[in-house]
Amino acid sequence: MPDYYSNDERSALEARSEAQRIAFAPFIFQATIAARNLGLLKALYDAREVGLSAEELSEETSVSVYGVKVLLDMGLSAGIVWKKETNYVLSKTGFFILNDPMTKVNLDFTKDVCYEGLNALEASIKSGKPEGLKVFGDWPTIYPALSSLPEPAQSSWFGFDHYYSDHSFPEAFPIVLTHRPKTLIDIGGNTGQWARYCVENDDELKVIVVDLPEQIDLLQESMTGHAATDRVSGRAVNMLESGATLPSGADAIWMSQFLDCFSEAQILDILKKCCNALPENGYLYIMETFWDRQPFEMAALSVNATSLYFTVMANGNSRMYHSSDMKALMGEAGLTVTREVDNVGLGHTLIECRRVSA
Numbered sequence: 578m579p580d581y582y583s584n585d586e587r588s589a590l591e592a593r594s595e596a597q598r599i600a601f602a603p604f605i606f607q608a609t610i611a612a613r614n615l616g617l618l619k620a621l622y623d624a625r626e627v628g629l630s631a632e633e634l635s636e637e638t639s640v641s642v643y644g645v646k647v648l649l650d651m652g653l654s655a656g657i658v659w660k661k662e663t664n665y666v667l668s669k670t671g672f673f674i675l676n677d678p679m680t681k682v683n684l685d686f687t688k689d690v691c692y693e694g695l696n697a698l699e700a701s702i703k704s705g706k707p708e709g710l711k712v713f714g715d716w717p718t719i720y721p722a723l724s725s726l727p728e729p730a731q732s733s734w735f736g737f738d739h740y741y742s743d744h745s746f747p748e749a750f751p752i753v754l755t756h757r758p759k760t761l762i763d764i765g766g767n768t769g770q771w772a773r774y775c776v777e778n779d780d781e782l783k784v785i786v787v788d789l790p791e792q793i794d795l796l797q798e799s800m801t802g803h804a805a806t807d808r809v810s811g812r813a814v815n816m817l818e819s820g821a822t823l824p825s826g827a828d829a830i831w832m833s834q835f836l837d838c839f840s841e842a843q844i845l846d847i848l849k850k851c852c853n854a855l856p857e858n859g860y861l862y863i864m865e866t867f868w869d870r871q872p873f874e875m876a877a878l879s880v881n882a883t884s885l886y887f888t889v890m891a892n893g894n895s896r897m898y899h900s901s902d903m904k905a906l907m908g909e910a911g912l913t914v915t916r917e918v919d920n921v922g923l924g925h926t927l928i929e930c931r932r933v934s935a
């Protein structure tokens with residue numbers, strides 16, 4: 578995997594310019610969101626390479642000429658539009674802001690879930706608690722709050738979560754089927770997206786979704802009307818409780834985007850519980866986005882930004898890990914890695930492992 582961060586070769590001018598881009602980054606972000614939400618980018622998209630003047634845009638969108646100009650002059654600096662004589666024209670970056678599904682889930686997640694709370698980042702680092710979560714209510718972590726987050730935060734949270742997981746399911750599924758499990762436990766299975774994918778794509782596999790009670794309540798609802806979901810069942814377990822046990826009788830365990838919700842000490846504890854529940858010939862599958870395994874530098878940036886969501890909004894003590902930190906914990910828990918596949922879906926790594934004694 579490429580090592581993106583191993584030199585400092587910018588000139589002083591480039592470095593100072595970049596420092597200003599960071600200083601004003603929230604302005605770029607908010608102007609971009611406003612230009613998108615107020616319809617300015619769509620109007621420019623429709624106008625193609627001819628573009629539109631501020632007055633024409635104002636007429637088309639009912640945004641004042643003043644509003645058009647301040648937003649899109651910032652848009653010029655941000656690179657989402659460019660100027661052709663007196664007209665604004667949508668740039669390639671602006672095109673992706675408007676039309677790219679990945680960019681949309683990232684923008685909406687940042688704006689609707691994280692933006693307000695991010696102001697409490699420093700406080701969260703000091704306290705080890707998700708201080709930004711207070712903007713949504715009085716919760717210890719975001720997980721029991723998920724089913725009652727206000728809109729649009731709830732849709733944006735699920736949109737972000739599902740977008741990245743769903744893209745990896747078709748590629749991960751054949752890997753999990755290699756050892757022909759009969760019953761799979763999906764820990765942190767959320768609304769059952771993966772469970773549904775499994776039973777709809779295999780005629781025999783049974784899936785037990787393990788999650789917090791609030792999510793298990795949503796599970797039944799999200800299974801209604803889908804084929805083969807009689808092979809999906811739910812079990813409410815808080816994996817952090819000392820006496821927590823996993824259902825018996827499963828020959829494989831699956832955890833997707835789950836361990837990143839916990840601190841290293843908690844991960845070790847969860848992995849040991851998995852180890853105890855796993856039969857000798859059973860396999861554990863861990864699917865995560867590790868920041869060191871990303872195929873693009875911007876993907877590593879997205880993953881590192883997501884770590885800060887965990888710090889300030891989710892729980893105050895977890896992150897998107899470096900793969901070697903995770904593998905060290907797996908070793909400590911008594912697991913041995915049998916297979917690793919990078920670039921599953923969008924930047925996921927799938928690690929297959931089993932008990933050392935097996």
Ligand SMILES: C[S@@+](CC[C@H](N)C(=O)[O-])C[C@H]1O[C@@H](n2cnc3c(N)ncnc32)[C@H](O)[C@@H]1O
Pocket residue numbers: 720721738739742764765766767768787788789792814815816817832833834835838
């Ligand atoms: C980021 S979501 C991952 C969802 C899904 N596996 C995926 O790949 O999209 C994390 C899930 O872990 C669950 N979770 C968090 N803390 C938990 C705990 N202590 N015990 C059980 N489940 C928990 C959350 O409710 C949520 O459904």
